[in-house]
Amino acid sequence: MTYVASRIAAAALAVLALASLASPAMAANEPITIYTDNYAADEAMSRVARDLIEEHFDTPVELKPVSVGVSFVGTARDDRAMFLAAWLPATHADYMERVKDDVVNLGTIYTGAKLGWVVPDYVPADQLDSIEDLKKPEVAERLNHKIQGISAGAGLMKLSNKVVDDYALDDYRLITASGPAMTAALKRAIENEEWIVVTGWSPHWKWERFDLRYIEDPKGSLGGEEYVDAIANPTLVETEPEITDFIRRMSFELDQINPMLAEAERTSYDEAAQTFIEEHPDLIESWLEGD
Known part of the structure; x- marks a missing residue:
């Protein structure tokens, strides 16, 4: 091997070594996608989750607004994705049925929907x-x-x-x-x-x-009270257990959500999410640290 060729080979090996050392950090810093379905509660709560994940887990989050159906399919297909607005047992039952074997249910975000x-x-x-x-x-x-x-x-x-x-x-x-x-x-x-x-x-x-x-629905065609669950891709649960455990602990009461949505309508979802975080420090700590 010539001197030049040996230097090139050595440089290539050095690049590969650096890449192998950097790849875990790069993977850890890869953005998480939170799908949103363009409805008020989901938009607001997804921003609360995004802001807390970015601040406390040093992981960037991308909010991706799509239709409801795409939110479910995207979460099932994207290794670093979740969706925080699965209305169950009735409203999104068809969507959930299609992806139930390809997502992990992280639990209920709020009840009384x-x-x-x-x-x-x-x-x-x-x-x-x-x-x-x-x-x-x-x-x-x-x-x-x-x-x-x-x-x-x-x-x-x-x-x-x-x-x-x-x-x-x-x-x-x-x-x-x-x-x-x-x-x-x-x-x-x-x-x-x-x-x-x-x-x-x-x-x-x-x-x-x-x-x-x-108005009353005597035939019950619109269903009864619903609960809203968070779902995540199984790979995200495996690779980011601290973040997905945080989402498991994240929960709201209806009397906390409606004022946040009214604030968002007056200002913006981003501002309303930050105001909510500032006004509920004990609640946020319980989500981050656990009981």
Whole structure:
């Protein structure tokens, strides 16, 4: 071997040695992806998780906003991914069924979640208190034969289509839109004291800002009380046990979430997450350190 060739070979070996030493650190510092589904509670809580992971575990986090279905599939396929908004047992049951063998359930983030159809409180309860009341001709007329919905892929919209069938609401049109478009339509109606029915859920900032109520669902088409779980890729659980154990301990009460969402609506999700962290030091410590 010539002198030049031997020097090149030695340099190559040195590079490989350095790479082998650096690779564990590089892997440890590789970003974690948290999928978000564009809905208020998930957006806010995912930012709380991101900020705490980056600050206390020295690991960068990328929030990736996608549709609900992609959140589940992405978590199952991406070795460093999780999703903090699996509504169970009903709303996201179909999505969870598809990936249940490819994700780890890290436990419940909060309980008391609810889906339903919502009206402003000024709509007289003696005229509209139940989904059954929507079949009254005078009620349908006041509502322009419309139910304001959200995005087509949302579990709530799948159940709302079932409501239309179960209650034979053939005279109504379930309008597909985004979550923000739904709240914009609600706001406009309230400003003009017009009747409106929207597909709604708790937690959400609208409960802090407006006087609203769910209308009854006597057939139970929209399901009962839900709980919201966090799911993670099995490889992430294996390679980042401290971070995923932190997520296992992360939990909220509904009366903590709604004010945070109202703050996010006034400012931003990023600011609301930081405010929440600053205002709940004992809670945050319990998540980080355990009981």
